Amino acid sequence: MRKTCLIVIAGLLASCTVSAAPDPEMIVVCYPGGSVNVKDANGAMSAMLRVVERVGQWQANSFNSLFTSKTDECRKQMAEKNPKFAITSLGLYLELRTLHNWVPVVQPRIKGRSSERYRVVAQKGKYKNLDELKGKTLGGTVLEEQAFIGKIVFAGKYDPASFFVLKPSNQAIRALRALDKGELDAVILNEQQFGGLASLQLTTPLEAIFTSEEIPMMGVVANSAITTVEDRSRFGRALEEMCSDAEGKKLCELFGVESFVFMDVSLFEPMIKLWGEGK
Numbered sequence: 001m002r003k004t005c006l007i008v009i010a011g012l013l014a015s016c017t018v019s020a021a022p023d024p025e026m027i028v029v030c031y032p033g034g035s036v037n038v039k040d041a042n043g044a045m046s047a048m049l050r051v052v053e054r055v056g057q058w059q060a061n062s063f064n065s066l067f068t069s070k071t072d073e074c075r076k077q078m079a080e081k082n083p084k085f086a087i088t089s090l091g092l093y094l095e096l097r098t099l100h101n102w103v104p105v106v107q108p109r110i111k112g113r114s115s116e117r118y119r120v121v122a123q124k125g126k127y128k129n130l131d132e133l134k135g136k137t138l139g140g141t142v143l144e145e146q147a148f149i150g151k152i153v154f155a156g157k158y159d160p161a162s163f164f165v166l167k168p169s170n171q172a173i174r175a176l177r178a179l180d181k182g183e184l185d186a187v188i189l190n191e192q193q194f195g196g197l198a199s200l201q202l203t204t205p206l207e208a209i210f211t212s213e214e215i216p217m218m219g220v221v222a223n224s225a226i227t228t229v230e231d232r233s234r235f236g237r238a239l240e241e242m243c244s245d246a247e248g249k250k251l252c253e254l255f256g257v258e259s260f261v262f263m264d265v266s267l268f269e270p271m272i273k274l275w276g277e278g279k
Contacts, residue, residue, distance in 0.1 A: 024064040029087040030074035031067070033141035033170065041067035044251075051248040056238030069170075071144060084227045085235060090218040091148025093268075094275040100223055104263035105236045107219035110256055114217050115267075116191035118142065118153045120210035123179065127186065130158060130210050136185035138164040139175035141193070149188065151278030152271060153212045173200065180204050192256070216267045219260065236262055 029045055045065035053062050066081065068074050074092055078100055085105070093102060107114050120130060120138070127133055138160070142149060146160045160166060167184060169175040172193040178184045180202040186209070189197075197206065220239065222232045239260040242248035252258070 024061055025085070026081045026083050027063055027065045027085050027087065028074070028077050028081055028083045029065055029067040030071070030078075030089060030092050031069050031087075032071050032074070032089050032092065033069060033144035033168075038067055038069075041069075048242070048248075048251055051242055051245060051251065052235070052238045055241050055245055055248065056234055069144075082226070083223065084231065085220055085222050087220055088218060089145060089148070090152065090215065090271065091145040093218050093221055094152070094271060095147065097221075097272075101225040102221040103224045103232070104218070104265055104268060105220040105222050105232050106239045106260040107217045107263050108255075108257045109259045109261050110192075110217075112258070114261060114263075115214040116217055117194075117214060118149075118188060118190055118212040119194050119208040120186050120188050121176075121179070121194070121197070121206045122186040122209050123182070124205040124207045127209050130154075130163075133186055133209075134163055136164060137167050137183075138186050138188060139167040139169050139178060139184045140188040141169055141172050141175070142188055142190055143168040147278070151275050152215060153188075155213070155274060156278045172196075176200060176202065176206075179206070216263075216271065219263070236260075 027045070027049065029041070031041070042065050045067060049063045049065060050060065052058075053060055066077055068077060071092065074088070075096065078086065078096060082100075086100075086102070088096075088102075093104070096102065120133070122133075127136075142153075143160065143166055146166070150156065150159050150161075154160070158164075167175070167178075169178075172187070172189060175184060175187045176197070179187045182204075194208070220235070222235070224232075240262065243252035243257065243259045
């Protein structure tokens with residue numbers, strides 16, 4: 001669904017031309033895992049940034065975006081571009097926050113929530129818990145961030161690489177179909193992927209044998225060393241107002257985002273603690 005939305009936005013954007021601002025600020029966007037086309041993703045981000053610029057009263061094309069779904073590429077681009085603002089996963093935030101002086105700015109709210117749970121699903125009745133999956137195959141797109149899954153999702157109790165036989169996938173539906181056929185023992189899903197299970201026509205009933213604690217969603221972060229409080233507030237306010245803007249609302253609806261809200265930094269303290277304790 002997300003990939004389709006990106007293509008639609010990119011198509012709408014193709015007919016729009018605006019004068020460019022000199023030296024646009026680069027926004028590095030990291031979405032680990034998944035099969036989103038880079039061109040489509042950058043087109044979608046450009047559409048969003050044009051709204052942000054208008055709502056925040058910046059000159060058109062004051063911002064540009066660079067998208068990647070690979071963690072190594074994200075680390076490389078963050079180091080090379082040293083962006084003032086970035087959109088990143090929680091795992092990458094926890095890993096790179098000190099190196100890049102990151103502070104959270106805003107996060108998405110989806111179906112009234114700004115947090116999510118991760119689940120491990122298996123064929124119904126086959127396994128009772130994660131302990132029974134020792135040495136078994138585990139698939140999923142979120143396995144692109146193994147440290148995050150081990151330290152945060154499993155709260156340091158299981159090391160994915162040593163406990164399971166990992167079968168990463170760039171499409172959740174592909175992993176779930178493999179599970180349906182018995183080619184995988186289990187699949188790990190984020191909230192959005194788990195919510196889409198009911199729409200799939202699978203022959204074998206599935207059930208969650210593990211559900212994580214609530215984990216806050218990450219969104220936009222800022223480098224506190226090269227941005228001011230006003231910079232961060234201005235950018236955050238523009239995103240906060242985007243979903244109530246006539247044009248911005250359409251983009252938010254396509255992504256299933258109700259709104260963007262300023263982050264409560266204290267929500268991330270338990271995550272930082274878990275990350276530090278993890279091996």
